[in-house]
Amino acid sequence: MLREDLGAGLELALAVPQHAEALFELIDAGREHLRRWLPFVDTTRDVDHTRAFLKDQLRELAEGRALTLVLFHHGRAVGVLGLNRVDAVNRVASVGYWLAEDATGQGLMTRAVRRLVELAFAHFPVDRIEIHCAVDNRASCAIPERLGFTREAVLRRALRAHEFVDDRVVWGLLREEWEG
Secondary structure: OOEEEEEOOEEEEEOOHHHHHHHHHHHHHOHHHHHOOOOOOOOOOOHHHHHHHHHHHHHHHHOOOOEEEEEEEOOEEEEEEEEEEEEOOOOEEEEEEEEOHHHOOOOHHHHHHHHHHHHHHHHOOOOEEEEEEEOOOHHHHHHHHHOOOEEEEEEEEEEEEOOEEEEEEEEEEEHHHHHO
16 A cells, blocks of 8 residues: 545555655654653654654565554644554554644544554554554544554553653554444
8 A cells, every 4th residue: 555545635655755844844844742741752863763753664665564554634844643563473553643733633544543553454464553652642542542542551640742741541452342
């Protein structure tokens, strides 16, 4: 899958180095919104850093350990989502995502994560998918809840992003729950 139309102006594309400029600009413009939850924001200082990350993600994909996608809305990059830490031995993977502030509250990431979960169960050796969110990041936690994930645990003081320390909610979804 290089690019997939999800309808209503929403598209997913395999994250490639050619997306570096658009993604860096998105991160740079949204630093205040993103840095509350994401530790990588302050270390992402230039397009070259973003390009290197995207190259690393392609290597991870080639090794079957990750799938990183760019979310486009009406042709504009608005976020990133990915299947990460694919563990073929334990058949577990994690999903992560971030979205530009002006694209929140429209259900865009929920639709994108739904498709990513479908792709994960269809093409990766996983029987369980986890999503970890900061307890106070209500918008992020709403996505796994809407998609039928089970809230399994709260890990105290387990997320650090800059000067912020948050409790982490672990959401889990089993293959049979998704397919059932």
